[in-house]
Amino acid sequence: RVWVTYGTEVFDVTDFVELHPGGPDKILLAAGGALEPFWALYAVHSQPHVLELLRDYKVGELSPEDAAKPTGDTEDPFAGDPPRHPALRVNSLKPFNAEPPPELLTQSFLTPNELFFTRNHLPVPSVEPGSYRLRVEGPGGRGLSLSLAELRQRFPKHEVTATLQCAGNRRSEMSRVRPVKGLAWDIGAISTARWGGARLRDVLLAAGLGDKTGEDGEWHVCFEGLDVDASGTPYGASIPLKRALSADAEVLLAYEMNGQELPRDHGFPVRVLVPGVVGARSVKWLRSVVVSPSESPSHWQQNDYKGFCPSVDWDSVDFSSAPAIQELPVQSAITEPRPGAAVPAGEITVKGYAWSGGGREVVRVDVSLDGGRSWRVAELGPRPARGRGWAWALWELRAPVAAGTRLDIVCKAVDSSYNVQPDSVAPIWNLRGVLSNAWHRVPVTVTR
Ligand code: HEM
Numbered sequence: 001r002v003w004v005t006y007g008t009e010v011f012d013v014t015d016f017v018e019l020h021p022g023g024p025d026k027i028l029l030a031a032g033g034a035l036e037p038f039w040a041l042y043a044v045h046s047q048p049h050v051l052e053l054l055r056d057y058k059v060g061e062l063s064p065e066d067a068a069k070p071t072g073d074t075e076d077p078f079a080g081d082p083p084r085h086p087a088l089r090v091n092s093l094k095p096f097n098a099e100p101p102p103e104l105l106t107q108s109f110l111t112p113n114e115l116f117f118t119r120n121h122l123p124v125p126s127v128e129p130g131s132y133r134l135r136v137e138g139p140g141g142r143g144l145s146l147s148l149a150e151l152r153q154r155f156p157k158h159e160v161t162a163t164l165q166c167a168g169n170r171r172s173e174m175s176r177v178r179p180v181k182g183l184a185w186d187i188g189a190i191s192t193a194r195w196g197g198a199r200l201r202d203v204l205l206a207a208g209l210g211d212k213t214g215e216d217g218e219w220h221v222c223f224e225g226l227d228v229d230a231s232g233t234p235y236g237a238s239i240p241l242k243r244a245l246s247a248d249a250e251v252l253l254a255y256e257m258n259g260q261e262l263p264r265d266h267g268f269p270v271r272v273l274v275p276g277v278v279g280a281r282s283v284k285w286l287r288s289v290v291v292s293p294s295e296s297p298s299h300w301q302q303n304d305y306k307g308f309c310p311s312v313d314w315d316s317v318d319f320s321s322a323p324a325i326q327e328l329p330v331q332s333a334i335t336e337p338r339p340g341a342a343v344p345a346g347e348i349t350v351k352g353y354a355w356s357g358g359g360r361e362v363v364r365v366d367v368s369l370d371g372g373r374s375w376r377v378a379e380l381g382p383r384p385a386r387g388r389g390w391a392w393a394l395w396e397l398r399a400p401v402a403a404g405t406r407l408d409i410v411c412k413a414v415d416s417s418y419n420v421q422p423d424s425v426a427p428i429w430n431l432r433g434v435l436s437n438a439w440h441r442v443p444v445t446v447t448r
């Protein structure tokens with residue numbers, strides 16, 4: 001049976017699941033728990049007729065003990081982490097790593113903040129916004145120290161709609177070929193938001209750090225977070241200075257996400273947001289920005305987030321031999337239907353996302369229902385009219401399907417440089433399970 005709660009009331013909605021206008025899969029995400037966090041995301045439910053409908057399914061009340069929230073353990077370094085949305089699929093609780101379920105990922109072009117995938121390496125720092133300061137430094141003692149108010153007031157607010165993807169997105173498909181080290185992300189370590197903040201370029205120019213662009217080799221901008229490990233070492237990463245100073249690259253020191261202040265899990269009060277670049281460089285809870293002749297010395301810049309030949313193993317790997325991942329390759333995945341689903345005969349709707357790094361727009365998504373023997377072109381959803389291809393394209397394909405058949409649904413995207421995805425995982429397998437962007441395959445059966 002399927003039950004849910006609303007306030008202190010309990011409802012058995014088993015018979016309503018198939019009747020739900022938003023689809024049965026959506027209700028099942030809330031099964032066994034409270035409706036409020038889900039309904040908060042979809043305003044269609046804040047109408048009287050929805051509550052009336054629910055009343056018909058009431059079966060009881062929560063006991064006072066169950067109605068009270070459980071309390072956390074205070075010895076735990078993660079005890080100060082923020083509350084999270086129950087729909088998130090948790091890959092690791094401490095540190096918190098979680099992705100939205102596929103059915104909700106492509107429900108809206110901008111991912112609601114509560115559902116945006118979270119990738120934390122350490123406990124979430126508690127930052128007092130009134131005493132927050134951002135240190136900006138470079139060669140020759142030049143630099144700045146900015147309060148949050150100064151960052152907001154001294155620099156014009158710039159907004160960018162951009163998709164953020166973790167290098168480990170779709171890692172679980174890679175571990176099916178051969179085990180890899182890393183969190184078992186499914187297809188949801190990717191999300192899209194409208195980010196608002198100061199341009200990093202403007203801040204670097206104001207700090208007098210705009211001149212190291214040329215002859216003496218490539219310079220870098222190193223970022224550190226306020227999240228630190230047991231030895232006091234912060235999360236850190238860097239990007240080339242050229243990208244940081246480029247007006248076209250639109251790198252932000254973001255303090256807003258989808259029109260709200262940054263949520264704690266996503267870097268409150270300030271994070272870096274590097275459009276078109278692997279998520280690892282978009283440092284959250286930003287404490288310092290340092291212009292330097294070398295890349296960040298951080299573990300995550302030097303000894304992680306790099307790609308290798310499939311034959312390189314943990315005994316032979318030399319992290320210094322590979323460049324740090326910056327721009328990501330073209331990617332796409334099917335969010336609906338889910339692997340192994342039974343879909344009704346008639347018309348099937350296949351949905352998914354497609355995105356490429358470096359601002360390369362997705363120009364086409366091909367979908368096959370027969371494992372890649374024949375293809376159809378999916379319809380791309382609307383995208384922001386202005387700006388580069390920083391954001392994903394949501395796509396959809398409708399096609400007739402006959403009862404009793406098995407479909408091997410496949411998708412692959414093409415970006416504006418005509419880059420395509422590799423057809424299989426094995427040849428791009430790497431020991432860390434990053435850059436997993438082979439054709440996405442979803443087997444389903446068609447029922448009567
Ligand atoms: C027992 C629980 C639920 C009830 C009684 C319910 C009821 C409804 C009703 C009556 C509508 C149509 C509203 C209208 O257009 O006037 C609706 C739409 C919708 N519901 Fe629910 N809902 C439930 C749970 C959920 C959950 C848990 C989710 C998300 C995870 C969800 C997502 C949606 C969505 C996305 C729509 C819009 C569908 C569309 O317009 O394409 N619902 N729901």
Ligand SMILES: Nc1nc2c(c(=O)[nH]1)N[C@H]1C(S)=C(S)[C@@H](COP(=O)(O)O)O[C@H]1N2
Nearest residue numbers: 117118119120121166225235279280283284
């Ligand atoms: N300070 C800090 N910044 C960080 C991280 C972190 O653990 N600490 N994780 C990085 C990684 S690997 C990714 S993919 C993105 C995820 O951002 P999100 O949690 O807002 O989705 O943040 C990046 N920035």
Ligand SMILES: [Mo]
Nearest residue numbers: 166167279280
């Ligand atoms: Mo990541």
